Ligand code: ADP
């Protein structure tokens with residue numbers, strides 16, 4: 001039997017089962033063997049009843065003490081009860097609506113039971129509907145598969161068993177030197193053991209090998225994509241750089257890091273090849289000026305540019321900034337967002353098509369509309385947490401291989417950068433503009449709110465502005481002392497009597513939000529009480545205090561983003577984290593925030609503190625979906641495979657070598673799936 005054989009040739013699978021399997025994406029033997037267990041029942045580790053922990057799944061071995069008692073209860077339900085002892089302690093075992101239990105479980109005989117231990121009604125320990133078998137059978141670790149209505153875990157288990165029995169040896173595709181160097185088990189062993197491991201050690205080795213494969217192929221594919229990207233020719237060629245001229249327009253001297261980033265991007269655009277570049281920089285490092293510099297050069301060379309922001313508020317802000325910067329340059333810059341009037345939209349689109357607009361600024365959504373360009377040469381995205389190869393490739397369909405420049409608002413831990421941005425070249429702004437003072441950060445208890453308000457009033461009196469951010473809350477939490485922005489705004493009226501306050505939250509219309517933001521930007525509002533809508537990118541240099549209420553409810557990178565809203569001017573800025581939480585994790589987060597302002601360091605700490613999958617919250621992050629690896633926890637293997645993938649890429653003959661033929665085949669398959677869909681993942 002081969003991997004490519006149809007599923008229906010596996011023993012025990014007829015036409016109807018084959019259809020069921022196909023419905024869960026398993027249509028051949030290879031796909032079945034890559035359908036990994038979700039968990040395992042370990043029948044090999046028998047736990048003494050007295051040592052069972054409530055709530056845990058365990059295997060116990062014991063004798064049924066009395067004949068099983070069947071009881072009918074109200075509603076007609078049948079309950080079968082047995083008492084099982086291992087000679088030391090007892091456990092009550094209960095089954096519902098199964099009239100055969102009394103025939104299957106015999107008094108005086110010994111069985112193995114596998115299930116969750118709970119606190120019973122009449123006994124200290126109970127197992128409800130456990131799986132069981134005669135104790136004299138050979139015991140092992142059994143796989144549990146993701147179940148659907150038509151495909152049960154048992155069905156998968158027996159199909160996998162039968163498939164493995166009819167395959168003599170799963171061919172290895174990694175060359176011997178890689179297997180030796182990373183001390184991997186063979187693919188044959190790994191696949192057999194991931195389904196039916198004989199012990200924990202075998203399971204761990206199997207997992208390590210399969211995680212290795214998955215991350216290795218993924219990273220190698222991303223690197224290939226990057227080198228492919230740099231090979232795409234384009235007619236959008238910068239003939240002359242206008243960087244110096246642009247720098248003259250800035251009200252400040254660019255930092256060396258900014259100059260370097262601009263030069264890197266401009267030289268990409270001069271090469272005759274499409275640019276695919278990422279700008280990573282901490283909050284406040286001045287990414288906008290870099291973007292403006294390359295827009296300037298692009299438009300002086302006859303190209304149109306598009307700039308996409310993650311929110312409307314930010315699009316509006318960018319529009320203001322660019323309009324001011326390009327005031328007397330002849331570069332025409334327009335805003336196209338959801339709230340733009342239909343008439344204006346139509347006119348803007350027409351002018352874009354005719355090439356009368358040099359820079360269009362909007363949100364991601366807008367660009368997906370029926371916008372046409374005359375000569376789109378540069379696409380810039382200001383991202384927050386959204387990544388993904390597919391999103392990026394999608395953007396380019398609007399022009400003839402336009403240059404792509406991505407700005408990341410959140411520093412990414414170094415170990416993850418390749419996965420997130422493996423298809424891009426990277427520029428880093430590792431220097432903040434001069435004259436910035438360190439933002440002092442304090443964590444305070446809510447009892448200190450009174451003196452905090454006084455501190456804020458003093459600063460407002462000096463002419464500065466301040467933010468207070470409240471978490472988004474559910475109705476039910478309002479009772480528990482967590483305040484919504486609306487409520488906070490009401491309560492703040494008294495302590496801030498005579499000051500100009502305003503409220504900003506996500507439920508407002510985009511137009512209203514913009515109004516509020518504009519007033520704050522213009523200095524008409526002194527204190528802005530807000531939800532996290534202001535999180536990313538907002539730039540008001542006169543704001544010097546950032547208060548975060550219920551700070552424990554925010555993740556580290558979010559707190560860092562919020563703090564980044566202040567400290568943007570010359571004045572001393574403060575960040576006050578209000579929290580009464582005493583838990584270890586919350587305390588650790590506050591401590592890190594008070595100790596460092598380095599976004600890259602915070603990102604690393606964030607990754608360490610948070611559990612798998614949590615790093616970017618529940619937000620869709622566009623990461624390729626993985627079968628077995630967890631990018632956030634399998635860091636060691638991630639680094640090994642990163643190193644190996646790089647080595648292979650450096651040797652231009654790698655893929656011509658016979659020993660790497662199979663790797664090359666898998667990589668090209670992977671690249672296709674990355675470009676077609678974010679979720680497809682077939683190794
Ligand atoms: P971010 O990288 O977070 O997007 P911005 O581009 O919004 O940062 O810049 C933050 C602030 O710093 C802005 O007010 C901007 O005008 C200012 N700024 C940017 N570069 C410099 C510089 N080289 N010198 C002084 N101020 C700068």
Ligand code: MG
Pocket residue numbers: 287288382409537
């Ligand atoms: Mg920004």
